[in-house]
Amino acid sequence: MQLPPDDRTLSPRTGYGRAHWEAAADALLAAVEPYAAEGGALYHLPGDRTSWSGRLSDGLEGYARTLLAAAFRRDETALERYADGLAAGVAGVWPRIEDRSQPLVEAASIALALRLTRPLLWDRLDDGVRQRATAWLGDALTAEAWPCNWELFPVTVGGFLNEIGYETDASRKAIDRGLERIEQWYVGDGWYTDGDGRKFDYYNGWAMHLYPVLHAWLADDDRLLDLYGSRLSRHLEDYARLFGGDGAPMHQGRSLTYRFATTVPQWLGALTGHTPLAPGETRRLASGALKYFLDRGAVDSHGLLTLGWHGPDPAVLQGYSGPASPYWASKGFLGLLLPADHAVWTAEEEPGPTERADAVTPVGPPNWLLQSTSSDGIVRLHNHGSEDVRYDPYYTRLAYSTVTEPSSSPSAAYDNSVVVGDDPSRTEIEPLGVGEGWVASRHTAGGGARVTSVVLVRGAVEVRAHLVAGAEPGTAVRVTGWAAAEGVRAELLPAFGLTDALTGVTGDADTLFVALARLTGDADAVPLREAVSVRADDGGELLVRWSGGPEVRVLLGGTGAEMVVEVIRTGRSGRRRPTSSA
Structure with a gap:
């Protein structure tokens, strides 16, 4: 991938500026173009892996996820190709959106892209294509979602369809239903679980925050934006600390092949004005992640994102991972919606939390x-x-x-x-x-x-x-x-x-x-x-002495299976009692 020369004046840590993000998006879009099929409705990327949804669904995934990159880039030439693909897709190429089916996921990407680029793509389609497209998307309004971040896909489709006046009652019902359902998974301080249980991972950023915040922002709904924006801002206080000094995101959770989609919350906070991060810190964290992956073989010799982490790596894949799955990384180009004169692009890079x-x-x-x-x-x-x-x-x-x-x-x-x-x-x-x-x-x-x-x-x-x-x-x-x-x-x-x-x-x-x-x-x-010493006994008590630091006494398995942590510092102590059950 050919990128502009580093700009170490503006970006002393990564060398990356807006031009690097634009060039990366352009290169990824150019690389997938030869794999378009069925009039551009499907993108059959090379490789011998097929997801459990099948080859047709994988081809739709290739269209929808790369369309997101074109939408954030606002590349009119590329969007013309995707307009042709849309016309072909809704003429009978694309599989129907059914309950808990992969096309429901991809419909959300398509609807979001259409909403973001409406004057450049949707408004230029002829009436027949628009009618067939709304009919295809309309199935998402009533399709049953898996009880997790999937509940937000009908919300995203409904937001677009409501905006263009299609089935407004059904669209609003889909929006309200999905937003209501994710409330049961909000656990405070900006964190959601991805469905029932305690599933904490990057889906907090690239799904649970992205779709509600973007919907509220695009709908110009101040009430919703205050609600979801405040949650995003609080989340970023913790989230910004999940990136290493080399730009690497934390290696935890599923769908890691989406790579620099981990930059979504940083860009989203800057885009909507709900962030605790300084502009130069936002760009440093986001550019650091993009550079981390591009420098380590995430893109192959054909310019395609591989199924893996650095290069190809089956260990990070799931059964739903198909050849085009890595292109949810397109969400990382969300920052290109910010104008070139925005402070995020013009401010000098500042160190991230890990570097300070x-x-x-x-x-x-x-x-x-x-x-x-x-x-x-x-x-x-x-x-x-x-x-x-x-x-x-x-x-x-x-x-x-x-x-x-x-x-x-x-x-x-x-x-x-x-x-x-x-x-x-x-x-x-x-x-x-x-x-x-x-x-x-x-x-x-x-x-x-x-x-x-x-x-x-x-x-x-x-x-x-x-x-x-x-x-x-x-x-x-x-x-x-x-x-x-x-x-x-x-x-x-x-x-x-x-x-x-x-x-x-x-x-x-x-x-x-x-x-x-x-x-x-x-x-x-x-x-x-020499850094630490420990004394312990079989009763479950230990005393930790840090070299040049405090002593810490820990009791595990105390009364009623309770655990107590007592911190002792220079003659004064404070007791911490974690929540526990007998």
């Missing part, structure tokens, strides 16, 4: 603890509340980072896990709270044992403690740490109840296991055992 200082950030709703170090730009996510067993290992591991990826092969050693017996599973995760420098949870492990876990962090150093209850005496327990990654060092040392091989066995009562861990790119880091 070491930080430990509690994130309440998902019960996460974010641990970042400015010397190496690494962000670590300690997960004590997100769970979706359908997509393990991308949800249920104890920790994730911007420089490592979880092991996914059953034959591989599971990273960041507590293996009880020979079962590494972690289910029924119960958040126990998060506070200043600590986070805790309880989960079910192999054979029905319950494991209460707490991690305490300072700098890049971690103390991980696990109290295993309900296992047969003599059951083997193994603790694992960070997966290996290029350019960083992963350390894991036994501190209590574990051999040098990080294994132990349960006793007649609840049994405590403690390890020291570190993931660092700092070649001069002090030895791990």
Whole structure:
């Protein structure tokens, strides 16, 4: 991909400005053009993989997702091609929108693109094409969605159809129904779960916030924009901390092949005026993510986005991933809706949160603890509340980072896990709270044992403690740490109840296991055992002494299965009691 020369005056960290984003969008659109079929209604991208929806649906996906890039780019030449494709698609090429079908997803992209470019595309179509297009889109108003972010696809279609005066009652009902349904998944502080349960991931940004906020903004609905915009702004306070100093997004959750679609919340906040981020910080975070992927092989020799993370990588794919799935990355070009003279494009880049200082950030709703170090730009996510067993290992591991990826092969050693017996599973995760420098949870492990876990962090150093209850005496327990990654060092040392091989066995009562861990790119880091010391006993109590820092006393498995974290600092103490249940 040919991009303009870096502009290190305006963008001292990434070198990227608006021209780089425009060039990237243009290159991606040009690369897919040869794969158009059926009059441009389908884009059959190369590769031997077909999603579980089938080849026809995959071809529609190729049309809809690349159309988004053309819409954000406002490329009239490209939009003419997509207008031809639309005419052919609604003349009988595209599959119907049915209950819980993939065309419902793609209809939302098409409707959003049509709404954003109405004078350039929709208004130039002849009446017959418009009638057939509204009839095709109209099925989305009543199609049953999967109970997750899919509820927002009828909202997005309804927003466009209501605007052009098609079936306005049905359109408004679809909008109201979808927005009402996502309320049951809003858990506060800007966070949604993606459906029932505790499914926290990037769908918060590229779906749960994107569609309601854009709908409210396009409808000029101040009431809705205040509601959803305030949630977005609060979300960005946490979300901005999920990006490493090298631009990498956190390697957690499903659909990671959408790559720089992770930039949606930053752009959306700037576009609608609902953001806590300075303009130069917004562009730095977004450009950092785009550059991260373009520099690491996300685009192949034909200029196409591959199915993977850096380059091709089947480990990050799901059954619904087809050849065109990566093109939901088109959402990352949302920033091109901002005019060239907007401060986001003209302000000098400012460092992101990870670059400014070491930080430990509690994130309440998902019960996460974010641990970042400015010397190496690494962000670590300690997960004590997100769970979706359908997509393990991308949800249920104890920790994730911007420089490592979880092991996914059953034959591989599971990273960041507590293996009880020979079962590494972690289910029924119960958040126990998060506070200043600590986070805790309880989960079910192999054979029905319950494991209460707490991690305490300072700098890049971690103390991980696990109290295993309900296992047969003599059951083997193994603790694992960070997966290996290029350019960083992963350390894991036994501190209590574990051999040098990080294994132990349960006793007649609840049994405590403690390890020291570190993931660092700092070649001069002090030895791990000099950074922290731990004293513990079989009753589940431990005292953590940080070198040059506070002492922390932790009691796991106290009265009524309660856990207490007590922080002791220079003669004064404060007690933190996480929410827990007996």
